[in-house]
Amino acid sequence: MGAMDELINPTVVDNLASIMRDHGRVDTTALLATAETLSGRRLRARVDTVRAGILATLPSSYRGTVALTDAMFEDSRLDGWMIWPLSEALVHRALDGSTTVAFDDVHRVLAKLTTRLSGEFAIRDLLIADHRRSLAIIGEWTGSPDDHVRRLASEGTRPRLPWAKQVPALIAAPGVTRSILDKLVADPSEYVRRSVGNHLNDISRDHPDTATAIAADWTAEHCATPTVRRGLRTLIKRGDLDALTLLGFSTTKLGLEPPALHADHVHIGETLPYTVTVQNLGDSDANVVIDVVLTSPTATGGSTEKVFKLARRLIPGNGTVTVSGKRSFTPLSTRTIRAGRHSLTTQANGQRSAPTFFDVNA
Template identity: 50%
Template structure:
């Protein structure tokens, strides 16, 4: 199993290079070839940024040209999936913001929604949110009604205030409750994949806005209408401290009790990529899974059976006292 930083590697760069050459036979993706030799010493996000810049250098022209190449690769190159989607979506968002037009912005949002099922567009959408948060949120509000669960999840995950590995969007942190309308629509979504994202989003909000989260959760619990699958479970516990309330611990809220809760919070695209790309803790061992480098633990763990104590040959911390001789 690879470490998290190795999920974007030389093979990823080579696959992206071949996809560009398939769509643009006369192009010479020299920047992507050079970037493939420079990945080893970089972190995961730095690797994505390097391939993003190389792609922008190898596909000249305006935003429309880049969008055309990406759509052609999406439709005609089967290997155009997996971790190369991160730098591709980042390039789309960066180019749209650089162009500075509403048409480019709106088309980039549409293209990110189309690509999110190939891995995720949650990191790239942050660039557009930072550029124009109000316009982005209006489009995201429409995504909550999408028939595609990946797009609905993107509406919640992409707007998390403290999304791991992603750039911060100051407006999402400063403007209290700006994303709650999105959660109000999705918290009883028929997909557990979406509901887990809502739980993680709510937990992010609790860092700075604990009272808002308590009020939101209380309103959800007071709604007598059942969720689409017939039942849900919510576990939000608040610290009893009256001086400095601790963040809420919202586990996989609104999930079906019959299904296993021990899953990566970021979701199935990351699990299928060969490593736990989400902050995750093993419920039976209490340790990090190999490949996870985040300091935030996923709260959706489930304890199964008590583990037998480990045998140790080391010297005990304290030896029993010797008896006194009479």
């Protein structure tokens, strides 16, 4: 198990049970029992397990559940990762009641809890149930004085929020969150603006033309370059000409040499240094974003590629630049390294060189 999995642990469960007992007449036996079942489970499974224990502990009615939660909120111990399964349990109870009153009110509770830990995961079930009604409420959060609440308006409605349930309506129709993003793109908090950029990047994965159109509007109205750059990063890696042009990168023809490797093989756990050379074949200066593309074998015998940022350079007309880098082949919890034939390719402003092949050995 990785460190992330341990965010929901027996201590978190014990502390939450103590808070619930202190503020309500509840039997926490079922909740406490979940602490013994967490070992060996991944984070998502732990959240689901503890959420079930919370639901077995909370009052059966939504009104009773919210009354207890509001009382618990006054306790400063209610903080951190225990909020995640608690907020999901609250949403479950609200939806179980099938009333618009509970549906609307649980948004209020999530906005309160998100000041302790983001409610971005819990809110997904509300969006799945009725995205139009939910978005109408969430849209009001853009005017909140609390940056955690404003961020939730953007982060919770991201089309492809990591670790979260997908909301098909948000992927199919990115325009439904446009008004939220427009109100937050120039937010005074970088915390909020980064979420807006990530939201735009999600949109770009499925609707590149929509993303570049939104980015063009923001650039003209707000001078939102850092947010736009974050929002178009996937398109830049793909070499999308509209995104490159919008961010001021040149479309002139470039001369790209295959990466020069310091060795023709590397062992798992080692690092491979390399250099890449890019030539500006035009007469005018060229603003260039330089990446390397790693192609690796898959478990099924195919291949997969990943683009890694390397550098940004202004190359004079007919000039050449050489950039050094290194690629680690150390396995991580989020990255599996497989032995076999790999390659590195130079990419600059979407243009690619021929690949350089090398072997990764066990």
